[in-house]
Amino acid sequence: MARTKEFNEDKALDKAIEIFWHKGYNGTSAQDLVTHLGLSRSSLYDTFGDKQKLFSKALKKYQNQGQDNVKKLLEESNDVKVTLTEIFKQAVLESLEDRITKGCFMVNSAVELAMHDAEIAYIVRDNQKVMEEVFYKAIKKGQESGQISDKQEARSLARFIFNNYSGIRVLARGGEKDKKVYDDILKAMFSLF
Amino acid sequence: MARTKEFNEDKALDKAIEIFWHKGYNGTSAQDLVTHLGLSRSSLYDTFGDKQKLFSKALKKYQNQGQDNVKKLLEESNDVKVTLTEIFKQAVLESLEDRITKGCFMVNSAVELAMHDAEIAYIVRDNQKVMEEVFYKAIKKGQESGQISDKQEARSLARFIFNNYSGIRVLARGGEKDKKVYDDILKAMFSLF
DNA sequence: ATAATTCAGGAACGATTGTTCCGTATTTTC
């Protein structure tokens, strides 16, 4: 009945993640989106509704990708402590490698929009809860198998880990490129486990 | 020779801190500034140059206020460990009390602008270094007097503390109002000392 | 081939953006 889309909606969404991640919501114009996603204004609005809808759809996709990644790594892990350090080392590596430092799309969005946009606030809070739960289960498992000290409550440690993750991403967004700074934080942090 | 200003420039700057802190740089319009600072467009531009100059002047003032506060508390402290916990408890209290959650103006600005504005990036990095040094000296003092364990290097602990401070402020900006969440983070964090 | 559908491109929308400028009022110094 009708012609097919010439662009891949999923790939366009990935492009949207890229530019919103890089420039933020208010910093990204409709023209930026047209240019970067490589599709026309009309197609953009026909497909995604408006800027706010596109943004929250992009953020949700980013959220799922990140959660799935960490969740899988921790669930399949035989040594939770080792896996946790690997996850953080990976985050540090990304921070150092990023020529244009993007930090974490979720952290960026929380800071920029959570106060002023209820839907973004919901995504941010949801992400926080899910990630805390992922960390909590992993730590619980580590404590039961004796790999992680149970001197601290698992819930407390999970929230602590998430907090340091946020901090590191802010540091990255600020442009910190000295590996020693990140390593010092990780060293202090993991001395707790 | 000429009439005097009808407004207090310093108070106007405080008002600028308020609204930029609340709404961010891109989220604050020239009209917002006129309304909130209570002075005319022309006076605003005559006095502060442009939006970017006003913003960076506001951020610098905020930086000095924050640094002076923490610096004074730690330098005058007899028990660094106690004072550090008090500083963090104060940050938590502010996060919980804030009806409109503002987080930390410096963290917000780092996330929103450091990538795209060289001057803001400089302020952010400078703040980071100064605060790290303040924490470093305090911890060093604490370790020498035996109040803080010297199992961890002072430099590492200083960076670790700063990182958790950033994390807590992001959490606040995300709207977290559950005191238990903050307390859990602090509990884990200070168990290192 | 025809009809139905939806694509892409770009013109155009009103609203808002940050900024400039002008006329007037006010104050200060001489």
Next chain:
DNA sequence: GAAAATACGGAACAATCGTTCCTGAATTAT
């Protein structure tokens, strides 16, 4: 009191904002 200087309010600026709409081309199922 005259002259110089500057704050003030508001009009006006061009540019950009997010969004809508119109056009013709392209593709599909019948």
